[in-house]
Amino acid sequence: xxxxxxxxxxTGAAQGIGRATAIRLAQDGSHxxxxxxxxxxxxxxxxxxxxxxxxxxxxxxxVAAAWADAVGxxxxxxxxxxxxxxxxxxxxxxxxxxVVGLTEEAWDDVIATDLKGPWLGMRAVIPGMIDxxxxxxxxxxxxxxxxxxxxxxxxxxxxGGVAALTRQAAFxxxxxxxxxxxxxxxxxxxxxxxxxxxxxxxxxANAHLIRRLGRPEEIASMVAYFFREGSFLTGLVYxxxxxxxxxxxF
Numbered sequence: 001x002x003x004x005x006x007x008x009x010x011t012g013a014a015q016g017i018g019r020a021t022a023i024r025l026a027q028d029g030s031h032x033x034x035x036x037x038x039x040x041x042x043x044x045x046x047x048x049x050x051x052x053x054x055x056x057x058x059x060x061x062x063v064a065a066a067w068a069d070a071v072g073x074x075x076x077x078x079x080x081x082x083x084x085x086x087x088x089x090x091x092x093x094x095x096x097x098x099v100v101g102l103t104e105e106a107w108d109d110v111i112a113t114d115l116k117g118p119w120l121g122m123r124a125v126i127p128g129m130i131d132x133x134x135x136x137x138x139x140x141x142x143x144x145x146x147x148x149x150x151x152x153x154x155x156x157x158x159x160g161g162v163a164a165l166t167r168q169a170a171f172x173x174x175x176x177x178x179x180x181x182x183x184x185x186x187x188x189x190x191x192x193x194x195x196x197x198x199x200x201x202x203x204x205a206n207a208h209l210i211r212r213l214g215r216p217e218e219i220a221s222m223v224a225y226f227f228r229e230g231s232f233l234t235g236l237v238y239x240x241x242x243x244x245x246x247x248x249x250f
Contacts, residue, residue: 004031004053007080008227009071011061011121012088014038016190017140020216021085021223026052028224030083033074035059037088061088061117067124075128082132083227084125086118086139086162091192097151107154114158115165122169126178134177136230138223139166141182143241159184163237170235179234181226186241189213209243 008025012018013034022040026032026047032054034040034047040056047054057073060066074081090113091097094106118139129135142159144152166182173180187193187204193213196204205213222240226233239245 004078006030006082007033007074007078008083008085009033009035009074009081009121009125010085010087011035011059011117013043013056014040016087016192017185017188017216017219018085018087019043020220021087022054023047023050023052024217024220024224025083025085025227026050026054028228030227031055031078033057033070033081035061035070035088037061061086061121062112064120064123067120071124071128080132081125081128082135084121084135084137085223086121086137088117089114089140089158089192091152092154093195097153097155099153102153107157110154111158111161114155115161118162119165122165122180126169126173129178130173130176134179136227137169137178137180138226139180139182140219141166141184141237143184143186143239143244145184145237146239146245166237167235174234179226179230181230181233181236181238183219183222183226184237184239184241184245185214185219186239186244187213188216188219190216207244207247208241209247212242214240214242 008030010022013022014036022032022034034056044054044056092106095103141162144156145159145163170180
């Protein structure tokens with residue numbers, strides 16, 4: 001394959017926000033490396049059916065060696081990674097998620113994917129971006145990073161860490177023309193909500209001023225904006241939350 005104009009690496013691309021982001025970036029003309037611990041074949045198929053360019057790669061974002069292998073392979077074949085979207089994330093499915101009720105196993109599981117993963121991703125791609133004269137990174141944080149929410153202690157800690165790490169990385173690499181931002185979504189209608197009750201799902205919908213859940217495509221459009229248009233934006237934690245952060249209560 002000859003090197004395309006832009007190459008985007010998207011984690012969590014098998015479903016939800018990651019899938020929508022991969023499809024949107026391909027629509028915008030990037031060759032998209034769809035990375036996930038799950039099979040991304042359906043995402044890649046949809047990208048190609050729409051006339052876009054994409055490929056799937058198995059990636060456990062918690063493992064430094066997996067990042068080194070994946071990034072090294074892409075750089076070796078395509079010569080560049082222009083965009084990184086760190087989307088992969090989990091919620092605690094192991095224990096209660098209050099500060100006292102949270103187990104160490106559950107804490108480690110969430111932190112490894114939701115916070116360590118984005119750090120490892122940035123660490124893996126930034127040297128190549130420096131070599132090529134720049135790049136752009138978007139990390140997915142959460143509204144839970146900005147306010148207290150019920151039973152989300154480990155998730156809030158991880159996503160708060162993503163927000164802080166985004167600001168720090170933006171500070172460190174802006175002079176190298178690497179622009180790094182985070183998006184803090186409200187509640188988005190993805191498979192991560194499959195196990196909550198209909199009543200809780202409705203409560204989350206009602207928490208937004210728009211009074212509905214967000215769609216993965218709406219977050220993907222903001223990722224695409226940061227990549228294609230955000231030439232004077234870095235270090236932001238940008239709430240895409242249907243007005244929830246303006247409302248002031250759950």
